Amino acid sequence: MQNLSEANVTEAVIRSLAGCPDHRLRELMVGLVRHLHAFVREVEPTPEEWSAGIRFLTEAGQRCDDRRQELILFSDVLGATILVDAVNNRKPSGATESSILGPFYMEGAPERCLGADLASRPGPRVTVSGRVRDTEGQPIAGAVLDIWETAPTGLYHMQDPSAPRFELCGRLRADGEGRFTFRTLLPVSYSIPTDGPVGRLLELLGRHPFRPAHVHFIVSAPGHAPVVTELYTEGDPYLDSDAVFGVKSSLLVRYLEDGREEDGTPRYRLEHDFVLERARQAAGAAPIGVAPPAGG
Amino acid sequence: MQNLSEANVTEAVIRSLAGCPDHRLRELMVGLVRHLHAFVREVEPTPEEWSAGIRFLTEAGQRCDDRRQELILFSDVLGATILVDAVNNRKPSGATESSILGPFYMEGAPERCLGADLASRPGPRVTVSGRVRDTEGQPIAGAVLDIWETAPTGLYHMQDPSAPRFELCGRLRADGEGRFTFRTLLPVSYSIPTDGPVGRLLELLGRHPFRPAHVHFIVSAPGHAPVVTELYTEGDPYLDSDAVFGVKSSLLVRYLEDGREEDGTPRYRLEHDFVLERARQAAGAAPIGVAPPAGG
Numbered sequence: 001m002q003n004l005s006e007a008n009v010t011e012a013v014i015r016s017l018a019g020c021p022d023h024r025l026r027e028l029m030v031g032l033v034r035h036l037h038a039f040v041r042e043v044e045p046t047p048e049e050w051s052a053g054i055r056f057l058t059e060a061g062q063r064c065d066d067r068r069q070e071l072i073l074f075s076d077v078l079g080a081t082i083l084v085d086a087v088n089n090r091k092p093s094g095a096t097e098s099s100i101l102g103p104f105y106m107e108g109a110p111e112r113c114l115g116a117d118l119a120s121r122p123g124p125r126v127t128v129s130g131r132v133r134d135t136e137g138q139p140i141a142g143a144v145l146d147i148w149e150t151a152p153t154g155l156y157h158m159q160d161p162s163a164p165r166f167e168l169c170g171r172l173r174a175d176g177e178g179r180f181t182f183r184t185l186l187p188v189s190y191s192i193p194t195d196g197p198v199g200r201l202l203e204l205l206g207r208h209p210f211r212p213a214h215v216h217f218i219v220s221a222p223g224h225a226p227v228v229t230e231l232y233t234e235g236d237p238y239l240d241s242d243a244v245f246g247v248k249s250s251l252l253v254r255y256l257e258d259g260r261e262e263d264g265t266p267r268y269r270l271e272h273d274f275v276l277e278r279a280r281q282a283a284g285a286a287p288i289g290v291a292p293p294a295g296g
Numbered sequence: 297m298q299n300l301s302e303a304n305v306t307e308a309v310i311r312s313l314a315g316c317p318d319h320r321l322r323e324l325m326v327g328l329v330r331h332l333h334a335f336v337r338e339v340e341p342t343p344e345e346w347s348a349g350i351r352f353l354t355e356a357g358q359r360c361d362d363r364r365q366e367l368i369l370f371s372d373v374l375g376a377t378i379l380v381d382a383v384n385n386r387k388p389s390g391a392t393e394s395s396i397l398g399p400f401y402m403e404g405a406p407e408r409c410l411g412a413d414l415a416s417r418p419g420p421r422v423t424v425s426g427r428v429r430d431t432e433g434q435p436i437a438g439a440v441l442d443i444w445e446t447a448p449t450g451l452y453h454m455q456d457p458s459a460p461r462f463e464l465c466g467r468l469r470a471d472g473e474g475r476f477t478f479r480t481l482l483p484v485s486y487s488i489p490t491d492g493p494v495g496r497l498l499e500l501l502g503r504h505p506f507r508p509a510h511v512h513f514i515v516s517a518p519g520h521a522p523v524v525t526e527l528y529t530e531g532d533p534y535l536d537s538d539a540v541f542g543v544k545s546s547l548l549v550r551y552l553e554d555g556r557e558e559d560g561t562p563r564y565r566l567e568h569d570f571v572l573e574r575a576r577q578a579a580g581a582a583p584i585g586v587a588p589p590a591g592g
Contacts, residue, residue, distance in 0.1 A: 033375065087337065207313070
């Protein structure tokens, strides 16, 4: 009979996985067990600390609903999401780098015409235009841009009951030469949700909950690997301390002044191209996300 | 500005913890980040696999209530609970070894008299008696035994709406010579709950959900480290494949036949001593558990 002890329990758990009929699942679980046990052996959590971890995960699970995903947020603030993204998106030089999807992507944004304004409230506008092309510089006709952004309140549409559904979101189809253009509000830096267990954890850790200003994009086209990415605003005070570690220098953009509205509100413009790599044998990486139901 | 990449993101996350005012929390979180990132780097989960993990944890959190703790169960079936127990309970030779608390301990069991029968339904009885003593062999007068066990249905009282509250549970106080005795039902092997995400996972892993027959004990006395343990039934078919890895050979017991009831039901007896170590400077290890509210 096996006499389980600190010395042999890890191997016993791994042996218990030997009969798993799904090779990949077995590989994932063996890795999870090895690293989880190594964590326990290294930090030697007390029973109270382990219980606190269990309570944290329980509460995080219970804070999730069709508009909120606290466990994605937890993965984000630990840098795990961006690392999963990185190991899945080792792109050829020149292709647009990926960044994290975050928990606020919602499928089903309405298609908008080229030139459309994604915002329905006052505020400084930016006109974003550019081309979608491949790594050889060839335009990708009809590429689709799925775009989403917070309002100046720091909230995405589904976080704000007073916001129109899919405000500051839209799907845009590039023209025959891969060109796109749209208007939106100048993005602002904002706080991730702090009223749940992840927010409390950040406070205990002495970390702030802010993200630098950014606009989210998923750019896709048949025959090409889609890219899930964000464009970050140069000069933002949170570029070096993004709460979810999404910033890459190739994704920094500078909004140029572009006159003023009649009421004096400044206007900006941005030219930015997205570069997709040709699809490899395997399907391109899909975004990390638990897509809320269409009615969410 | 930091340009985050696969190569440097782990160190960036660890740097973000440098300002944590709680040294121990920082140590725990740095360990978590290092091992979580090492897991990601080794197994390279796809975004879909990572999302499946997020969904698993979300669902597990949402299955928890005041009678069920699916995340403790997850920790149990990964062998993490027993490993946390092991690193916290390196006992001197001769002291009773610990085993896992499991998710079915409920505080507040009624005090019972020595000799009481914990069961209120028919079935084969076992009379358990012994002494609580220290590692020098001295009896520990007034030691308390908190005892809980499943019914022959395989369910603990809080899992079975038809069972009396705290059936097969009780708190017993040893006499002036550390002696105790009580009656209960002969324990049976049973399945952990399989109707949640952990049960589904075990099925995908090709693992059965059974635990060998056992009775749970928390034995405590002032001035001594309490022990959370279980006594396992010799010869049980699941001793070598306990779903939660709790079995230690020092915790095996043999129930001896002890005549029959008038209706022919067999009776058994067990003599077993519990040995506590003197409390060290620090408080003894408390059990791992999210204690349900007294009304649960």
